[in-house]
Structure formats: C-alpha cells, structure tokens
Amino acid sequence: MAKSPNFLPIIDLSSTDRVSTANSIRQACIDYGFFYLINHGMEEEFLERVFEESKKFFALPVEEKMKVARKEHRGYTPLYDEKLDSLGRSRGDFKEGFYIGPMQGLSQSSLNQWPSEGNSCMPSWKTTMESYYEKVLYVGRRLASLIALALNLEERFFDKVGALHAPMAFLRLLHYPGELSALEEEVYGASAHSDYGMITLLATDGVRGLQACFAASTICREKDKRPHIWEDVYHINGALIVNIGDMMERWTNCLFRSTLHRVMPTGQERYSLAFFMDPNHDCVVQCLESCCSEASPPKFPPVRSGDYLEERIKAAYSSQES
Ligand SMILES: O=C(O)CCC(=O)C(=O)O
Ligand SMILES: [Fe+2]
DSSP states (O other): OOBOTTSOBEEETTOSOHHHHHHHHHHHHHHTSEEEEEOOSOOHHHHHHHHHHHHHHHTSOHHHHHTTBOBTTBEEEOTTSOOSSTTSSSSSOSOEEEEEOOOSSHHHHTTOOOOOTTOTTOTTHHHHHHHHHHHHHHHHHHHHHHHHHHTTSOTTHHHHTTTTSSOEEEEEEEEEOSOOOSSOSSOOSEEEEOOSSSEEEEEEOSOOOEEEOOSSOSSGGGTTOSSOOOEEOOOOTTOEEEEEOHHHHHHTTTSSOOOOEEEOOOSSOEEEEEEEEEOOTTOEEOOOGGGOOSSSOOSSOOEEHHHHHHHHHHHHTTTSOO
C-alpha cells in the first residue's frame, strides 16, 4: 500500500482491483482512522475554483456574512461560535465557517441559505458550491461501498440500512484567520475532536495546521488517555483527506477508529472544505454482526443517527443559541 510522507496510507479510488483497495482501506481505518484519497475524479483546477469562491464569501464584511447566520445548522458561523472540544478551556475555536446541507428534496434544500445573489463579485458562488457538493457526495458514496467491502459486507450495505438514502451530508467551508492572538493562552483553529458521523472528506489548501493524534491511543477507548501525541497531517496536492467518524466507530465496535484531530493556528491564513457524510436521520447505527462476538460484545447501544448528531452539535454550540 502506498504511504505518504507522514505514513498515512494513500488509497487510489480509480483502482479496478476493488478487493485489494478494500483491504487497504480496512488496514488504514484500523491503524489510523485517516487516509488520503487520490484519483477521486475531481480535478485540481475544480478544487481550486471552489477554494476561490469560498475565499470570496469570507472576504465579505461581517455584517454581510451575518445576514446568512446559521439557522437549522445551515449558513454562516462566526469566529469563536463553535467549540469542538466542548470541555476545553478556550472561549471557542478561532475559525469561521459556512454550512451547506442536503440538497435532495425541497424540504431539505430550501433550508439552505445562500449569500445574496445580488453580490456582483459572486455570480457563480451557489452553482460552484452545489456542484462541489454533488461531486464530493458521489465520491463519498463510492467510498462507502468500498468501506462495506472492507468490513466483509455486501457493497450496498450502507444503502440497504438506509444510511445513504438522503444522507445527512453537510459541506462546511472553513476559514482560519492568519493572525495569532497573543492575549489568549489556549486558542485553536479547531480544538481536539473526533468527527461525529460516518466519514469526512476534507480538501485542504496547502497551509499546514491539521494534526491528528495517532500515537497515544491504539484503540478508541483510550481517547481520554494522556498525554496526546500530535502528528501533522500534511497536504497532498489534489488528494482528499478522509477520516472515520464516531458513528462508523460505533458500527464497527471500535474496529475502525475515529481519531482525535485538531487545527493549530500557525500565523498563516488557511482555508479548508470539510464534507461530513453522515447517515440518514432515521438510520439506526448499531454494532455490525461481523464486528462483535461473545468475547467482544457491543460497546455501544443502538442509536438513531439524527438523535446522535443533534446531541453532538448541541454540545459544540452550547454557549450559543442553536
Ligand atoms: O480544517 C481542517 O483541516 C479540519 C476541520 C475539522 O476537523 C472539522 O471541521 O471537523
Ligand atoms: Fe474534524
């Protein structure tokens, strides 16, 4: 299996040898909970265009951005609004974001908010974001079928349990400002957290900052173990960084890891595009038969995806109105 400079595996989505790809994904998810995805079908030029459009939004005056402030978990989240490590001491994460939610069906898609179309510098903003959402969702679906194979399940397993029928998939544009705050002791771009859902597909802009906690916890139940040892997750041109979320960890009874990660401020402005592919609201996430036995009983009770997500989002925004 190909390895990147920081030893994370590289998975080639275009490989025709699905069995070998699924085996590589299995090993990556057991060992790291993180891997790179290459040849996913989205051109580098297209990714660059999405980053350019994202930058245009964050460059707007804050009053303009607040016109689409987060409602129903869609829209703009200002600096310090979210705190991913809800128990941490900081006042909030030093980043701003913009959430775009599911677009299938009128009832879902009409909840999305868009920056004013009248803004002449952003004529193709909405169509670019819609196009990115569609493309990255397609990549996520292809990956989900390989993950099913990696778990010795049939390829369409996640469709069959209803996870991928109208998935709760959120695209989040992120902007980490470059300046460092000298006044506050503990400031993170994104404080330590694991993602909540199934899988996250992340596009980065080449500015460092993302770190993951690989060494300290060999299995997920040791997330609380200290000290945490953080490793940089480097950017690879054109590659997506994929990581496993907590619901996948629950499905697999901790066979696959949802690894803690964070974004450190480096003094350099940074942008990223995080796509959280989470199961349909009504999908019940429960230990897969292939992942439990008498010796290894289920570690978590079954949970409805929508209830679990709501709980986690509430904790991250607990100092704010939701
Ligand atoms: O911006 C990044 O590189 C990571 C963001 C992240 O981990 C998150 O929003 O969950
Ligand atoms: Fe994350």
